[in-house]
Amino acid sequence: MKQDPHRCLNRIDSKIDLRIYCFRMYIHKLNIIYLFLRDLNRQMKYLLDKCSSYFDFFENHWNNKKTKSIIWFIIVISFILLGFAIEVNKIFLSGMFNLPSDLFYSINFVFNLILFYEMIDLIFIMSKSFSIAISKQMEIYSLILVRDSFKLVSDVSDENIFLNYNESFNLFNIFDILLKSDLFVMVSSIFGAVIVYILILKFKESYSRSVEINKNEDIDLFVLLKKAISLVHLFVVVTFLIWVFFVTDVNSDRITNLISLFFLSLIYVDILHLLISYYFSKDFNLVFRNSSFSANTLLLRFSINTTPLLGIFIGIISSFLLVLTITYYNKNKIQTEN
Numbered sequence: 001m002k003q004d005p006h007r008c009l010n011r012i013d014s015k016i017d018l019r020i021y022c023f024r025m026y027i028h029k030l031n032i033i034y035l036f037l038r039d040l041n042r043q044m045k046y047l048l049d050k051c052s053s054y055f056d057f058f059e060n061h062w063n064n065k066k067t068k069s070i071i072w073f074i075i076v077i078s079f080i081l082l083g084f085a086i087e088v089n090k091i092f093l094s095g096m097f098n099l100p101s102d103l104f105y106s107i108n109f110v111f112n113l114i115l116f117y118e119m120i121d122l123i124f125i126m127s128k129s130f131s132i133a134i135s136k137q138m139e140i141y142s143l144i145l146v147r148d149s150f151k152l153v154s155d156v157s158d159e160n161i162f163l164n165y166n167e168s169f170n171l172f173n174i175f176d177i178l179l180k181s182d183l184f185v186m187v188s189s190i191f192g193a194v195i196v197y198i199l200i201l202k203f204k205e206s207y208s209r210s211v212e213i214n215k216n217e218d219i220d221l222f223v224l225l226k227k228a229i230s231l232v233h234l235f236v237v238v239t240f241l242i243w244v245f246f247v248t249d250v251n252s253d254r255i256t257n258l259i260s261l262f263f264l265s266l267i268y269v270d271i272l273h274l275l276i277s278y279y280f281s282k283d284f285n286l287v288f289r290n291s292s293f294s295a296n297t298l299l300l301r302f303s304i305n306t307t308p309l310l311g312i313f314i315g316i317i318s319s320f321l322l323v324l325t326i327t328y329y330n331k332n333k334i335q336t337e338n
Helices: 004-060 065-091 102-124 129-153 152-155 170-179 181-208 217-246 255-281 285-306 308-337
Strands: none
Touching: 004 102, 004 217, 065 102, 102 129, 102 217, 102 255, 129 152, 129 181, 129 255, 129 285, 129 308, 181 308, 217 255, 255 285, 285 308
């Protein structure tokens, strides 16, 4: 039986119309997705701009000369008044008030204030340069070592190292007693702080010759992302500060807990900076350098939470590896450019 040619043409036309309709629907969906992504991009750009403006507001006030003068005035006055109050309470009031009896507590207190200042300063610096921020972390660690040495001064002054000394002691026994004493830990802390300080100077010498991201059209987005991360980090650290001093156990070492939490947050922030820099630059040398910077933060946090002598050793090794990394990174970069 012969088919009607008109009916066949109608079927073909209907199939073509169906395909055209499906194609139009597909284009329509793509257009909706495109408009959604464009709107999302605008919203993200608006959010990043807002974060950047808030961050600039806080940074300008923080770096203001008047603000810095007020902060350092508070630090100096706190040192003088606390030391005076401790001595008056101990000598004239016979310990009437619940104040520490050790005058060195005022030095420890002031170093804690300086550490808080350096922590906040580091957050603002991280939006500028990854390398400078890492050197700031090393500076904070060196201050922690100096603070720890002052914390041990009173213990050392009251410590009779060779209380049970007798003539039968040999050289091995003497060294064993010294290694277990607070005096040795204090001297090691000062020695470690000096070594880290020397390595900081060497590190700054090296990173001043390095470039993190090449100047291109995406540099503005890179800066906006870093500012947004730093703004969130600032509020996280303030939250840590409130939690440590108002929620945690009174008998716990609150300052050590705060420093430990701060370095923990730095690990996550460093990883975020690493991922962002990898998006803008696929250079393996740069990625490895930034990865080593993040690993350094991890080692510094571990050195704070471990035993004093092991912590000092890890801190020095970590600082040395940083200098080694940045030195060979710059050396390889110069050879590549030539």
